[in-house]
Amino acid sequence: TLPRQVRLVEVGPRDGLQNEQQPISVADKIALVDALSAAGVSSIEVGSFVSPRWVPQMAGSAEVFAGIERHAGVRYTALTPNMQGFDAAASAGADEVAVFAAASEAFSQRNINCSISESLKRFEPIMTAAKTAGLPVRGYISCVLGCPYEGTVSPAQVAAVAAELHAMGCYEVSLGDTIGTGTAGDTRHLIEQVSRQVPRDRLAGHFHDTYGQAIANIYASLLEGVSVFDSSIAGLGGCPYAKGASGNVASEDVLYLLHGLGISTGIDLPALAAAGGHISEVLQRPNGSRVGRALLNK
Numbered sequence: 001t002l003p004r005q006v007r008l009v010e011v012g013p014r015d016g017l018q019n020e021q022q023p024i025s026v027a028d029k030i031a032l033v034d035a036l037s038a039a040g041v042s043s044i045e046v047g048s049f050v051s052p053r054w055v056p057q058m059a060g061s062a063e064v065f066a067g068i069e070r071h072a073g074v075r076y077t078a079l080t081p082n083m084q085g086f087d088a089a090a091s092a093g094a095d096e097v098a099v100f101a102a103a104s105e106a107f108s109q110r111n112i113n114c115s116i117s118e119s120l121k122r123f124e125p126i127m128t129a130a131k132t133a134g135l136p137v138r139g140y141i142s143c144v145l146g147c148p149y150e151g152t153v154s155p156a157q158v159a160a161v162a163a164e165l166h167a168m169g170c171y172e173v174s175l176g177d178t179i180g181t182g183t184a185g186d187t188r189h190l191i192e193q194v195s196r197q198v199p200r201d202r203l204a205g206h207f208h209d210t211y212g213q214a215i216a217n218i219y220a221s222l223l224e225g226v227s228v229f230d231s232s233i234a235g236l237g238g239c240p241y242a243k244g245a246s247g248n249v250a251s252e253d254v255l256y257l258l259h260g261l262g263i264s265t266g267i268d269l270p271a272l273a274a275a276g277g278h279i280s281e282v283l284q285r286p287n288g289s290r291v292g293r294a295l296l297n298k
């Protein structure tokens with residue numbers, strides 16, 4: 001049976017914009033976050049507190065946090081790779097932080113400049129500090145269905161990293177198909193394996209849509225009992241350390257799928273589509289959501 005309710009984690013302002021080469025003003029980023037919360041999105045990844053040399057576009061994240069209009073019941077979250085990032089996120093007023101690991105050693109090195117086990121050690125003080133500060137911590141794993149450098153990644157390896165993140169206190173583990181090569185069959189198998197280590201209601205799906213499989217993979221995940229998905233408004237994005245990886249699955253498309261299944265999300269699709277149309281115009285690029293395009297061109 002399918003879940004009756006799904007929580008969408010909107011990652012557009014972070015995953016969607018982090019790879020954007022053109023400068024995007026803090027005001028435009030704030031307007032995007034505010035439009036998302038007004039549409040009813042309850043979890044919004046506002047930015048990341050990483051090295052500006054590695055990801056220049058996220059350098060203004062503290063200013064974005066300072067400028068947004070906080071809606072009651074909305075969690076405004078941020079990525080934090082180390083204590084320096086955690087301290088900055090906490091000062092900026094993040095409601096929740098996320099640590100990010102990988103299931104492949106090569107990707108871990110390229111993305112955060114350390115091995116998987118070093119990254120997990122680096123996260124320990126974050127877990128402690130977050131507990132003291134009363135902030136929930138989410139854990140990401142990249143390359144769960146393939147790595148741009150190593151190719152195949154075994155579900156057992158993903159399960160091992162997921163188990164560690166969960167054991168150290170991450171309330172949820174988001175499984176990232178960074179390069180979007182996964183298929184529905186792979187996805188079901190992966191969740192079946194990982195759920196032996198981490199309960200299904202503690203897992204989230206994070207699908208990039210490079211191969212056009214993300215919606216199918218979300219449906220496969222729903223069938224496996226997963227009820228939290230990360231998505232990006234207008235399908236924005238890509239990872240700077242995964243060449244050729246396209247954006248996350250578009251939030252509008254996921255919403256259309258879910259509402260069609262009678263699953264509630266609390267999000268207003270026309271309002272979300274309008275927000276997607278607006279940010280696409282700001283970035284001067286075609287709207288990456290099929291549903292968004294269809295609704296806006298009606």
Ligand code: HMG
Pocket residue numbers: 015018048049050051052054055079081082084085086100111112113140141142143176177178206208238239240241
């Ligand atoms: P490093 O160079 O090994 O760090 O980078 P370091 O500790 O040696 O410090 C070097 C310099 O960076 C120092 O500055 C630090 O102050 C500075 P200097 O003294 O040379 O002037 N620094 C920082 N500055 C600001 N904020 C910080 C910070 N930490 C150090 N937090 C590091 C290691 C992790 C910092 C770096 O590799 C990094 O920032 N990586 C982030 C990469 C990233 O953001 N990738 C995209 C997000 S992950 C993703 O997209 C995948 C996901 O969507 C899931 C999926 O799709 O798979 C989540």
Ligand code: MG
Pocket residue numbers: 015176178206208239248
């Ligand atoms: Mg991603």
